Amino acid sequence: MTFALGPAILFCPADRPERFHTALDRADAVILDLEDAVLPAAKATARGNLIDADIDPDRVIVRVNAPGSEAFVSDLATLSQTDFRTVMVAKTEEPEALAAFDPRFSLIALCETAQGVHAADRIAAxxxxxxxxxxxxxxxxxxxxxxxxxxxxxxxxxxxYARSRVLLEAGAQGKRAIDAVHIDIDDVEGLAQEAADAAASGFTATACIHPSQVPVIRAAYRPDDETVAWARAVLTAAEQERGVFRFEGRMVDEPVLRHARSVVSRAR
Structure with a gap:
């Protein structure tokens, strides 16, 4: 199982079905949220909306409530009646809690408590x-x-620290990492800086809470033309070289080539 969604993943409350198609049109993927974005009294309706939803399941992530909660049990029962197979598990704190999911589900562990961040290595495994x-x-x-x-x-x-730990533990296990939302919707500059840092650091995607944040994130993850040209040129040069070599005044070895491959991949 692999994860290839992003870079801009938009949260959408599951109790607002009129927004489902619009959210999916505007973002690279959508997180239909059964947890914090939905009041307790509206959760049953939100689950019904998931069952009735007519949207591409391959671009949808469903965020369920925390394992051990009463709502979590109901969320699992709802998922079994849908085609959605990628699930974000709120407040994941231990890998043992993920045993509730049968093998057909791909999981995104959301580490957002002290216990979850502390256990990030075991959860990522x-x-x-x-x-x-x-x-x-x-x-x-x-x-x-x-x-x-x-x-x-x-x-x-x-x-x-939490951001770095989750990213590192995901990478150690060959898993992808998603950066947290920027809750100040009007702070476009701050979002752009954080998303650019996320892309450079190794995050696959950044989650967001408003459609206006999507183009900012996409632009931050998209390498500029000069960087793409350099990456393609150094990869071409590597085809004629053996081992470490000099390119445009810079020493190039395998880690540099991996950076270049990542740039070309993001440019696509």
Missing amino acids: HPQVVAMMWGAEDLVASIGGTSSRRPDGTYRDIAR
């Missing part, structure tokens, strides 16, 4: 996990904090 995501606000709340960001909008150290 689960065979059904195809991607990892982290969440800032629930994480900080889980340890008694009040804000994941400093007054200037940058992440506090605890959030930066």
